[in-house]
Amino acid sequence: MLSLAAFLEGRYAQAFPSFGSERMGAPVMAFCRIADRPIRSREPVANPDALIIQDPTLLHQVTLFEGLQPDGFVLINSTRSLEELGLASFLKNQRTPHHALTLSATELALRHVGRPLPNSTLLGGFAAMTGELRLASVLAAIRQKFPGKIGESNAAAAQAAYDLVVQSIPTPPLENPARLTREEIHVEAD
Amino acid sequence: MWKQIEGSRAVAEAVAMCRPQVICAYPITPQTHIVEGLGEMVKSGALAGCEFLNVESEFGALSVAIGASAAGARTYTATASQGLLFMAEAVYNAAGLGLPIVMTIGNRAIGAPINIWNDHSDSMSMRDSGWIQLHAESNQEAVDLHIQAFRLAEELSCPVMVCMDGFILTHAYDRINLPLQHQVD
Numbered sequence: 001m002l003s004l005a006a007f008l009e010g011r012y013a014q015a016f017p018s019f020g021s022e023r024m025g026a027p028v029m030a031f032c033r034i035a036d037r038p039i040r041s042r043e044p045v046a047n048p049d050a051l052i053i054q055d056p057t058l059l060h061q062v063t064l065f066e067g068l069q070p071d072g073f074v075l076i077n078s079t080r081s082l083e084e085l086g087l088a089s090f091l092k093n094q095r096t097p098h099h100a101l102t103l104s105a106t107e108l109a110l111r112h113v114g115r116p117l118p119n120s121t122l123l124g125g126f127a128a129m130t131g132e133l134r135l136a137s138v139l140a141a142i143r144q145k146f147p148g149k150i151g152e153s154n155a156a157a158a159q160a161a162y163d164l165v166v167q168s169i170p171t172p173p174l175e176n177p178a179r180l181t182r183e184e185i186h187v188e189a190d
Numbered sequence: 191m192w193k194q195i196e197g198s199r200a201v202a203e204a205v206a207m208c209r210p211q212v213i214c215a216y217p218i219t220p221q222t223h224i225v226e227g228l229g230e231m232v233k234s235g236a237l238a239g240c241e242f243l244n245v246e247s248e249f250g251a252l253s254v255a256i257g258a259s260a261a262g263a264r265t266y267t268a269t270a271s272q273g274l275l276f277m278a279e280a281v282y283n284a285a286g287l288g289l290p291i292v293m294t295i296g297n298r299a300i301g302a303p304i305n306i307w308n309d310h311s312d313s314m315s316m317r318d319s320g321w322i323q324l325h326a327e328s329n330q331e332a333v334d335l336h337i338q339a340f341r342l343a344e345e346l347s348c349p350v351m352v353c354m355d356g357f358i359l360t361h362a363y364d365r366i367n368l369p370l371q372h373q374v375d
Contacts, residue, residue, distance in 0.1 A: 003363045007194035016362040038365075042358050 002123055005133045005141035006034040014039045027058055034132070048072060050130060052122050054105075056085065071096055073130050077105040077118045098169040101129060103161055112157035113150075124158030128165035135162050191368050197329040197359045200366045201294060201352075202227030204333040206237045207374040208292075208340040210266040212258035214243040216251045218273040219306055220356035221296035225268050248273040252280035252293075259289040264340065267291065270356055271298035274312045278319075285320025290343035290350075292336070293321075298356040308356040316351070326354045329364045337374055 003013035015032040031045040050073035051064060058064065059076070068074070074091060082088040082102060091100040103125045105118035112121075120142045127133045138158055143151040193200070202224050205213075213232065215225035231237035245251045251267050259265040269277060274295060284291050295313045299305040313323055324339060326332035332354040339350040354360060 004194045007192075007365055012365055013194060014362060014364055016357070018357075042362065 001120060001138070001141045001145050002032045002126070002133075003034070004144060005123070005127075005137040006032075008137045008140050008144075009133065011036055012039050014042075016042070018044055027055075027062060029062075050126070050132075051075070052126055053077060054118055054122060056080075059085065059087070065090075071099055073126075074100040075122060075125055075129055076100075076102045077122060078102045079104040079107060098129070101125070101165065101168065103165060105157075105161060108157050108160050108164075109154075112160060113153045120154040121157040121161045124161035125165045127158075128162040129169065135159070138162075191370065193366055193368055194363060195366055195368075196223065196361065196363050197332060197354065198223030198296075198361070199227050200329055200333050200364075200368060201336055201354070201360075202231065203368055204336045204374075205266055205292075205294075206231050207369065207371050208266075208337060209264065209375075210237075210240055210292075210340075211263040212241050212243070212255070212265045213267065214245050214251045214254040214258070214265075215267050216245055216248045216269070216273065218248070218270050218298075219296075220298055220308075220360045221268045221270040221273070221294060223360065224294055224296070228266075248276040249280060252277040252284065252291075255291045255293075256280060256284050256287065256289060259284070259291050260287065264344075265289075265291050266293070268294035268296070270296040271300055271306075271312045274316060275300065278316070281316050281319045281321065284349045288347040290340075290347055292339045292343055293349065293351050294336070295351050295353040296356040296360045297353050306356070308358050310353070313351060313353045320348070322346070322348055322350045324350065324352045326352065326359060329354075329359050329362065330366050332359060333366060333368060337369065 003015035006013035012035045017030045019028045020026055033039050047067045047069055049069050051068060053076045056076055056078040082091055082100060105121040106116045108121045109118045110116055123138050127135045127138045139155045142155045142158055146154055213228050229242050232240050232242040243254055245254055248269050255265045255267045297308055297310050297313055299307055299309045300311045324335045326335050335352045339352050343350045
């Protein structure tokens, strides 16, 4: 959906998963590159400009932050704060404060979608946080991927996440000068 | 028409535009999404005039393809890895009979003890079987090569494999220019 949103803005995008054994609950990583010209590399993203962490139980199991660009974006799905997750000093020492945020995306998804599936919710937060994609593109991608009622409820969750994140950062996203130039990473767990 | 689409889905749509009459396949990662997509299209009626057969194994899949192609039907199947090895006897038969079958390989490593990742050991093991092998570098090439494969197979009376890297292409969402039906016709 992230790559589709970028495509809808006329950009080039590539998304691909990486997983090990095929079983429910195994950690899954997925990568996304967005660019203004054709993307030829198919390597996993080693130096992401942004990390979206869907499952905070993976924080201490996988070397998630290795290779993250200086001042890159980190969006974590959690009801807890960065301080409570023990990440505050690590993330805040080297980054603009609002480049690392937690978002209770599972709760938002439960409220709007009725199921604990935080992925489209996090994309709303991602759009607000980075300004890399317009919210309208994210919502259109969600509705295109899931036509009908499911798409509407997921779009509502993404909208709610967007509104929540916009309130928590000092610069509104449309004026946010930050624009990813290289590549992004999108981490998730089934 | 430009689309942001998974490689497997793009190949399924390209194959459908080639108007196959018989599709038979046995699922194996990372090829499964292709025949799943085609199965949906046959069931919904989007791919008309096509029979989709579920078979009990890869050997069965290519054997059905051989029978259907020998009877004159435009025939398609897809497999990967051990699936291709299980087909081996029929792979040689299809070439020996000069049957214009088109088969996608979602290239995947073979065995030891289980490996789902990409290499070319599956299609390379069948290099001298008498099939033409077309290898795609990108998903755009994979789409274009499938359309060419049906034409090549029927002009030369020779089976054609279209090989695309498992996961790296089959599972990647890319910006792809899909042709229109009248352009393929």
